[in-house]
Amino acid sequence: MRKLLSLLSLCLLLLLGPHSHAQSAKKYNPLDSLPIRGFCIGAPFVQGLDEFITFIHKDLAPRHINTLVLRIDYNYQYKSHPELSDSGALSKQDVAKLVRACKEEHIRIIPQVNLLGHQSWAGKVNNLLRVYPQFDETPWVKMPEHYVWPNADGLYCKSYCPLHPEVHKVVFDIIDEICDAFESTAFHAGMDEVFYIGEAKCPRCxxxxxxGLFAGEVSTLRNHLAEKQRQLWIWGDRLLDGKTTGMGMWEASMNNTYRAVDLIPKDVMICDWHYDRPDKTPVYFAMKGLHVITCPWRKPQVGIIQLEDMDRFRRDATPELKPMYEGMMQTIWSPAGAFLDEYYGRKTNPRDSVNTQSNCFKAVFK
Incomplete structure (x- = not known):
């Protein structure tokens, strides 16, 4: 009997071929099941463009990244509004190099410009409100010489007024031009951490x-993009109830914008970021009928759990909900050059050698 079993095993091995054992032993990678495997970072400056393109070819593509969100803001030479462009911004020819590299690696590229909120940072007003101060939601709040948080004005970042009659003419020009330059089928509008909205002293809001104001701005941007078959992407924090969940004012809303989750169009892509805990909010967004991506930052263990969660959500979901769980996107919040210094080991973080952006990226996107 033993000889017969051994003979049968040998025959089976010969039939299956020499690779059968290796294939069965191959470790399951949950990334393989995700439609979107994304990477979000600030667009490189001109002097770092070539190295970033090499990074696309040699690092993003081998890690099976298929979506690249580039935070552009005003690091582009806008023809429609040259007054908004940063000094030394990327040219259309520079952007064409990025687009070509992503096409070669089958990576979808999506530009981002922060809209509504994040119109200032620390003590600096960003280009839109600097050039068009009439768009400011809170013109009575003056930028401090030395910024501290918290402060008496509740100033984190300024917002533009979504009801100003002239703001969308400028915003739409920027959206159309940057999407055309990147040949993109989607646009990321940011819209995170909006603290100033519907202020009592605003004559319009x-x-x-x-x-309603937040949902109205989401819908306005979405509808404009839809005219050219483009999809709107936004961060998800303003659609979460910060008090009920205990997530607070940063990763969720404490000024009642969270009710907009039931008012916005269902084809908006939600980028759900949580950096210190693997909160299970993708389930909430999916059950609201919204497509969602989970976004880690710098903690590898948090990112790994988020990846495992997203994989499990998809496997355990009903056929109706499964398509809502779109995937993962690593977020990088340092300039592209600084990230590459860390990623390639040219510089290290003396305060924490474990919880870094590059370590999280390498852990999640093996």
Whole structure:
């Protein structure tokens, strides 16, 4: 009997071929099941463009990244509004090099310009409100010489007024031009951490429902993009209830914009970021009928759990909900050059050698 079993095993091995054992032993990678495997970073400056393109070819593509979100803001030579462009910004020819590299690696490229919120940072007003101060939601709040948080004005970042009659003419020009330059089928509008919205002293927004204002701006941007078959992407924090969940004012909303989750169009892509805990909010967004991507930052263990969660959500979901769980996107919040210094080991973080952006990226996107 033993000889017969051994003979049968040998025959089976010969039939299956020499690679059968290696294939069965291959470790399951949850990334393989995700439609979107993304990477989000600030667009490189001109002097770092060539190295970043090499990074696309030699590092993003081998890690099976298929979506690249580039935070452009005003690091582009806008023809429609040259007054908004940063000094030394990327040219259309520079962008064409990025587009070509991504096409060669079958990577979808999506530009981002921060809209609504994040119109200032620390003590600096960003280009839109610097050039067009009439768009400011809170013109009475003056930028401090030395910024500290918290402060009496509740100033984190300024916002533009979504009801100003001239703001969307400028915003739409920027959206159309940057999407055309990147040949993109989607646009990321940011819209995270909006603290100033519907302020009582604003002559247009005062007294209005903040959730309605936020949803209205999402819908306005979405509808404009849809005219050219482009999809709107936004961060998801303003659609979460910060008080009920205990997530607070940064990763969720404490000014009642969270009710907008039931008011926005269902084809908006939600980029759900949580950096210190693997909160299970993708389930919430999916059950609201919204497509969602989970976004880690710098903690490898948190990112790994988020990846395992996203894989499990998809496997355990109903056929109706499974398509809502779109995937993962690593977020990078340092300039591209600084990240590459860390990624390639040219510089290290003396305070924490474990919880870094590059370590999280390498752990999640093996």
């Amino acid at each position: 005062g007294g209005r429902d903040k959730a």
